Amino acid sequence: MKHSWQVTLIFVLFFLVSHVLGLYLIGNSVSFSTDETGVNVISFKDTFVGERPVMSDLESIIYLAVGVTIGTLVLLFFAKKKKTSWWRIWFLIASWLAMTVSIQALFNSSTIFLSLLAAFLALWKVYKPNVVIHNFTEVLIYTGITLIFVPMFSVLSMFIVLILISIYDAYAVWKSKHMVTLATFTRDANLFPGFAVKYSVDDSEERNKKEKRSVQFTAKSSQLAANSSQRTDNREGSNSRVGILGGGDVVFPLLFSGVILISLLKK
Numbered sequence: 001m002k003h004s005w006q007v008t009l010i011f012v013l014f015f016l017v018s019h020v021l022g023l024y025l026i027g028n029s030v031s032f033s034t035d036e037t038g039v040n041v042i043s044f045k046d047t048f049v050g051e052r053p054v055m056s057d058l059e060s061i062i063y064l065a066v067g068v069t070i071g072t073l074v075l076l077f078f079a080k081k082k083k084t085s086w087w088r089i090w091f092l093i094a095s096w097l098a099m100t101v102s103i104q105a106l107f108n109s110s111t112i113f114l115s116l117l118a119a120f121l122a123l124w125k126v127y128k129p130n131v132v133i134h135n136f137t138e139v140l141i142y143t144g145i146t147l148i149f150v151p152m153f154s155v156l157s158m159f160i161v162l163i164l165i166s167i168y169d170a171y172a173v174w175k176s177k178h179m180v181t182l183a184t185f186t187r188d189a190n191l192f193p194g195f196a197v198k199y200s201v202d203d204s205e206e207r208n209k210k211e212k213r214s215v216q217f218t219a220k221s222s223q224l225a226a227n228s229s230q231r232t233d234n235r236e237g238s239n240s241r242v243g244i245l246g247g248g249d250v251v252f253p254l255l256f257s258g259v260i261l262i263s264l265l266k267k
C-alpha cells in the first residue's frame with residue numbers, strides 16, 4: 001500500500017462523498033414524462049454552460065476523446081514552457097464553470113449569486129489554497145462535470161470510454177510518461193487536479209522499512225544493519241508527504257455510475 005490505511009480511508013471517503021452528491025444531483029436534475037407509446041422519457045434541465053448536444057454513441061466517444069486530447073496538449077504546452085500562471089487561469093475558469101453547475105443544481109436555482117459564489121470558491125482554491133477548500137471544491141467540480149456530461153452517454157458508450165481511458169492511462173504513465181510530466185507540473189504549481197491529503201511520516205519508521213528490505217541473511221550484514229541502526233537512533237524526526245488521488249480516478253467512475261442511474265430511471 002502506498003499510503004497508510006488512514007490516508008487511504010480518507011481517499012475512499014472523498015470518493016464516496018463525490019459519488020453520493022453526484023448521483024443525488026443527477027436525480028434532482030431530471031424530469032419524467034411518457035411519450036405516445038408509453039415509454040418513459042427523461043428530460044434534463046439546462047445547466048449554466050447551456051444545453052447538451054444530442055449525440056449518438058460514437059459521436060459522444062469522439063467528442064470526449066477530442067476534448068481529452070486538446071486538454072492534454074494544452075497542458076503539456078504549459079508544462080514545457082513552464083507557464084504556471086496560464087495553468088492557473090485555465091484551471092480557475094474550468095473550476096468556476098463546473099462549480100457553478102453543481103452549486104446551481106444543489107440549490108435548484110440559476111441566480112447570479114450562486115455563480116458569484118462559485119467564482120469566489122474558485123479564486124480561493126487557486127490563489128489561497130488550503131487542504132479543506134481544495135478537497136471541498138474538488139467534490140463540487142467532479143459533480144459539476146458529471147452533470148454536464150452524463151446526458152450525452154449511454155451505458156454502452158460509457159463502458160467503451162472506461163476501457164479506452166484505462167488503456168490510455170496505462171500508456172501515458174508507463175510508456176510515454178507524459179502523465180507523469182503533467183502530474184509533476186501541476187503538483188509543483190500547487191494546483192493538482194485531484195484530492196490531496198498532507199500527512200507526516202516518522203523517519204525512524206522509514207529507516208526500519210528500508211533496513212528490513214536490505215538485510216541479508218548473513219552474520220556480517222546483520223551486524224552492519226545493527227550498527228547503522230545505532231548510529232541513526234538519535235536522528236528521529238518526521239517527513240511531510242502529500243497523498244494524491246487524481247481527478248480522473250473519481251470523475252470517470254462517477255460518470256459511469258450516473259449513466260447507470262439514468263438507465264435505471266428510464267425503466
